[in-house]
Amino acid sequence: MLRLDGITKVFGGLTALEDISFSINEGLITGIIGPNGAGKTTLFNIVTGLYAQTTGEVYLGEKNISFLNTERLARLGVVRTFQNVELFGQMTVLENVMVGLHTQSSSGIFSCAFKLPGHLKEEKIIREKSMEWLKFTGMVDIADMKAGNLPFGKGRLLEISRALAARPRMILMDEPAAGLNSRETDELAMLIRKIRKEGITITLVEHDMDLVMDICDSIVVLNLGKKLAEGTPRQIQENPAVISAYLGEG
Amino acid sequence: MFLKKQNIMTEKRQQILVFFIFATAVLMVPLFLKGSYLLNVLVFVGINTMLAVALNLLLGYAGQISLGHAAFFGIGAYISGIITTRFPIDPFLIIILAAFCAGVLAFVIGFPILKLKGHYLAMATLGFGVILYIIFNETVDFTGGPSGLSSIPSLHIGSLVFDNDWNNYYLVWVFTLAVMLLSINLFQSRIGRALRAIHDSEVAARVMGVNARVLKVQIFTVSAVISAVAGSLYAHIMTFIAPASFGFNFSVELLTMVVIGGLGSIYGSFLGAAILTMLPEFLRVFQDFDIIVYGLMLMLITMFMPGGLVGGMQKMAEITVAKIRKMKGKNAQA
Amino acid sequence: MDYSRQLFQYILSGLSNGAIYALIGFGFAMIYNATGIINFAQGEFVMLGGMLTVFFLTVLKLSIIPAIVLAVVISTIVGICFERLAIRPLKNAKPLSLIIITIGASIFIRGAAMLIWGKDTHAVPAFSGNDPIYIAGATILPQHLWIFAVTILIIIAGRIFFNYSITGKAMRACAYNAQAAGLVGINVKNMVLLSFAISSAIGSMAGIIIAPLTMTSYDVGVMLGLKGFCAVIIGGMSSGLSTVMGGLLLGLLEALGAGYISASYKDAIAFIILLLILFIRPEGLFAKKEAERF
Incomplete structure (x- = not known):
């Protein structure tokens, strides 16, 4: 579904990513792992259009999306969450999710300010769909809470709900388990599986090895900006290069 | 559910x-208040409310600062003033023209200027404001330069002439109320949410497909158009305008109004505008102290009351309600 | 001959204004590098320098040197108070809040100056007389020489401070990476305070040396502050040589523009340059991609 072809990113004189190529298969959960500084988040930033790669191409299906900007990619169904949770803190939980439906609605500034019928109708649909997604992630009872006041774990969940509302074909999650306790991590694993059942492709960067080995269908290992290995969790666990470079440390 | x-x-x-x-x-x-001086002051409260709401759309909703908004106010005032003093055209048509010109200008400079963030945006809008201020001062043939432009005709609809406080009050407040209502509507809407999302986290908003670049320019343009309309009304009501009303100091005053009332709060903008317009009128002493007080207000409110007066009041109300509930709960237990 | 003499005159006054802009720009860059804040109150320290000097000279009848020293000391104290009272209490504040607070501080200081000293414009006597010196047919005032001398001295002192003293190196470390600097035992908070102290001192010094040429009043800070910011934007946010270049270039363009295009649009020229650079090359004309920040 998503194919990276020879992605290289150079910052100043520093090569953060070097000739990375791999594919992410539709409907599966792919994990990207690697020690700190391996370039995982940089890779996410490139795929989601926040950084421009130095060379290389990204394809979504047959479509070359190499230099599309973030908002265009969102419309094509590529959304992400952030390592340190980027919520709209001044808005309610429900409103956060409603922003997720931005691309599925079209009322302009004029129609919104004058409350034209088209906008009101759209607004109703947005609200209903958003509530459905909150139900999906189990956050209905705190829909009116200000997002900035949420505990960290709930914030993570909200970020995922919001991403789901954007009706993605693919979600990239940047360390979704960071900062969660073990119960929350278990719930997250369940939620991620539930999302896959909806037919959404998931790619995640994660340090929690148990989680990665547990839920991922396929794993890509990065080390120092290069792709070290690629395969099923079992293959990765048995790969000597990975063990020496990464798992061996722990 | x-x-x-x-x-x-x-x-x-x-x-x-x-x-x-x-x-x-x-x-x-x-x-x-018929015949009272207060009515005259309230006319200007109306104009300033309109300006503060306009700035609030940009600053409070979208989180983008402008230190040059007085310039758009000035553009409206000068376009109306210059044309209506020279040509016998219906001044209301010129208001539309002025609003259109301000909008086009805002749209054109909006793209490069709103690419900038934070401090750079503040400085760029400030620079823009200063450039226009210099133009108001130096194009003496048109604007009359520092000594101002006088005998601007009053607005009229048929035989109804807007040349007294009573009529002006209704003229201004019809516009102001309309602007307030539309802004309130906008807050809880698709576009309002997208703007507030940009305010809180531009990158997350973009990931959700919000075209931040275009939306920021749109709201900047709308804000400029409202400011220009306020400027036109101001010119026709005052019948005299001078560049001093459209300089950096006034931009900062507008900023103070919005911050005092509370970022994002439309009624807050009214409150801020009312306070800053009325204080110097009724506290003569205040006139010497005004900028020192503005400075203090800006600092203290930003530091200790980030929601402004309206936000602060809401918080207090919430706390009181919570306390009452607690007490009720205790009573019930007892 | 007349033409080239005139040109020389423009260049000279442009360079001396430019030196002032560079000094003010230094102050901006120093605080920016330490904190990521553009201090909108920077210009007010320039005003304080000039106004305090006037105050000590005319009201307290001090002689010029103690007046200048006291003016710099008091401006610095104001800068320190500003950091302590308005900047330090804010932790992780959003840029928008910081902008509003420094603007608030700026008009507060200006308002206080207006209350204390009134709205009049004051003259400051030149440090060593007003007898023009003739160079190559153009005239130069002794005050111009003072401006160049003081600017060069401050730049050299800054270079020595940042490259050779422990404190200066610590400040540079904070600018590169405050967190890492904190880890190796540098007191980052003190470094921020120091950056405010130094930049208000330099700002006030700039205000003092320019005052004899331009006169001073409670509201000169706005324009001078903006020009200094302009200089630092042209040069890029490093308080090194590129800021000096930025300042000098701005001064030159302004003087030439005022001379050959229109004197009344002199100030507009600076801001048009500012906007153009912000639009086209916000990292500055002279900054390398990874320029040294001090």
Whole structure:
């Protein structure tokens, strides 16, 4: 579904990513792992259009999306969450999710300010769909809470709900388990599986090895900006290069 | 689920009710103040409210600062003033023209200027404001330069001439109430949410497909158009304008109004505008102290009351309600 | 001959204004590098320098040197108070809040100056007389020489401070990476305070040396502050040589523009340059991609 072809990113004189190529298969959960500084988040930033790669191409299906900007990619169904949770803190939980439906609605500034019928109708649909997604992630009872006041774990969940509302074909999650306790991590694993059942492709960067080995269908290992290995969790666990470079440390 | 829906309904109804009460109060006020100086002051409260709301759309909703908004106010005032003093055209048509010109200018400079963030944006808008201020001062043939432009005709509809406080009050407040209502509507809407999302986290908003670049320019343009309309009204009401009213100091005053009232709060902008317009009128001493007080207010409110006066009051109300509930709960237990 | 003499005159006054802009720009860059804040109150320290000097000279009848020293000391104290009272209490504040607070501080200081000293414009006597010196047919005032001398001295002192003293190196470390600097035992908070102290001192010094040429009043800070910011934007946010270049270039363009295009649009020229650079090359004309920040 998503194919990276020879992605290289150079910052100043520093090569953060070097000739990375791999594919992410539709409907599966792919994990990207690697020690700190391996370039995982940089890779996410490139795929989601926040950084421009130095060379290389990204394809979504047959479509070359190499230099599309973030908002265009969102419309094509590529959304992400952030390592340190980027919520709209001044808005309610429900409103956060409603922003997720931005691309599925079209009322302009004029129609919104004058409350034209088209906008009101759209607004109703947005609200209903958003509530459905909150139900999906189990956050209905705190829909009116200000997002900035949420505990960290709930914030993570909200970020995922919001991403789901954007009706993605693919979600990239940047360390979704960071900062969660073990119960929350278990719930997250369940939620991620539930999302896959909806037919959404998931790619995640994660340090929690148990989680990665547990839920991922396929794993890509990065080390120092290069792709070290690629395969099923079992293959990765048995790969000597990975063990020496990464798992061996722990 | 059903309960939630009802909540939303009552919330919306509440909003409409509040605006209805506010608008009625505003429209009734002149009945009690006929011939009073206060009525004259309230005309300018109206104009400043319109300006503060315009800036609030940009600053409070979208989180983008402008230190050059007085320039758009000036563009409206000067376009109306210059044309209507020279040509016998219906001044209302010129207001539309002025609004259009300000909008086009805002749209054109909006793209490069709103690419900038934070401090750089502040400096760029400030620079833009200063450039226009210099133009107002130096194009003496048109603007009259520092000594100003006088004998601007009053507005009129048929035989109804807007040359007294009573008429001007209604003229200004009809515009101001309309701007307030539309802005309140915008807040809880697709575009309003997208703007507030940009305010809180531009990158997350973009990931959700919000075209931040275009939306910021749109709201900047709308804000400029409203400011220009306020400027035109100001010119026709004052019948005299000079560059000093459209300089950096006034941009900062507008900023102070918005911050005092509370970022994002439309009634807050009214409150801020009312306070800053009335204080110097009624506290003579204040006139010497005004900028020192503005400075202190900006600092203290930003540091200790980030929601402004309206935000602070809401917080206090929430705390009180929570306390009452707690007490009730205790009573029930007992 | 007349033409080239005139040109020389423009260049000279442009360079001396430019030196002032560079000094003010230094102050901006120093605080920016330490904190990521653009201090909108920077210009007010320039005003304070000039106004305090006037105050000590005319009201307290001090002689010029103690007046200058006291003016710099008091401006610095104001800068320190500003950091302590308005900047330090804010932790992780959003840029928008910081902008509003420094603007608030700026008009507060200006308002206080207006209350204390009134709205009049004051003259400051030149440090060593007003007898023009003739160079190559153009005239130069002794005050111009003072401006160049003081600017060069401050730049050299800054270079020595940042490259050779422990404190200066610590400040540079904070600018590169405050967190890492904190880890190796540098007191980052003190470094921020120091950056405010130094930049208000330099700002006030700039205000003092320019005052004899331009006169001073409570509201000169706005324009001078903006020009200094302009200089630092042209040069890029490093308080090194590129800021000096930025300042000098701005001064030159302004003087030439005022001379050959229109004197009344002199100030507009600076801001048009500012906007153009912000639009086209916000990292500055002279900054390398990874320029040294001090």
